[in-house]
Amino acid sequence: MNIDHEQVAKRVIELSGGKDKLNREMDGKLEKITEKWNQDVDAIGRILRAHLFVEHFVTECLLSFNPKLGDIKEARLTFAQKITLIESYSEETKELSKGIRRLNKIRNQLAHNLAGTVTDQDKESLLSVTSFKALRNELAKPGVPSDDNLVVLEDFAKHVGGRLASLADPDSLAKRFEQVFNELDNKT
Structure with missing residues (x-):
């Protein structure tokens, strides 16, 4: 034709x-x-980086907790499924999972509407992870940590990455947190 x-x-x-x-x-x-097209690419990049960073350490943790797990890439687990698998490992992972789920929600919203936004409600949800908020506040003293929503998201991602990476290391910060939690349990 x-x-x-x-x-x-x-x-x-x-x-x-x-x-x-x-x-x-x-x-x-x-x-x-x-x-x-003209979205805030800086915010989008920061959200995606935080999500990918945390997912890397969630996956690393899964492999550490389950050395005979096999090829996790072949299993094609979703981020939410990975969180479900690690959250029951310890009180620490259970506490972190609430904020990790919120990070996933923020990333999913980005995927559906292309807007890189971290709301005040998102920030408060991340700060509701009490060990994160307390350590963040203590490390910033004598000043105060940034109140910027994206900075809180990035700080949370770094906190989670560090804590999850530590869980695989017997001489880690995670073991110190575990020791403190055990000491607190013994006092009650």
């Missing part, structure tokens, strides 16, 4: 109500497309 593209273009313009109407329609659609 031999198509006359010039005739096709003329007919499309005609069906659209003329050149001016078609141009306005196309400009409106281009504006919507451009709006979706």
